[in-house]
Amino acid sequence: LAKTTQPISMDSYEGQEVNITCSHNNIATNDYITWYQQFPSQGPRFIIQGYKTKVTNEVASLFIPADRKSSTLSLPRVSLSDTAVYYCLVGDERDDKIIFGKGTRLHILP
């Protein structure tokens, strides 16, 4: 499983766009990049997944450059309720395990 590195914490303000970058230099050809969100006192929740270029859904966008050695989760116009821990994971369907790192603690300020 490829190791991921992401900032420990970030602060931003309501209404701003927030970008969280994850490094995964050892990503393998078949690996997908997946992001989870965890609110306090809750289990993590899947928010987006991608393989290359750009993926967008109702919650976020995921940008993956051509070399796939990093990825950026983009949250548009954040609100206080986006305060959470965001985890970046890398793996493929042949891995049985799902391993989480320590994530990025995002704190949105009014």
Next chain:
Amino acid sequence: DAGITQSPRHKVTETGTPVTLRCHQTENHRYMYWYRQDPGHGLRLIHYSYGVKDTDKGEVSDGYSVSRSKTEDFLLTLESATSSQTSVYFCASGQSNTEAFFGQGTRLTVV
């Protein structure tokens, strides 16, 4: 959201006693996982299962055992609870390992 429930939600137990936590899913998912979460450590995988009676160790499996006799149930047992096992335990399930659905967690305190 996937139907995944954990029981109990809260438990206080004494050191040296056995404890079993239950995870139940109604989605017929193949994979199931047990994690613990502690301040400063994030989520750490304890054990996982890739099918009925098929289980394997995760990152922090010492002191824990699991069983999966049915697709829908994954049990985590602490044979002899210690204070270091005080934690929040999360169960998850998924049809593939690229997306997991989590339960609400069990807060276990060992005194």
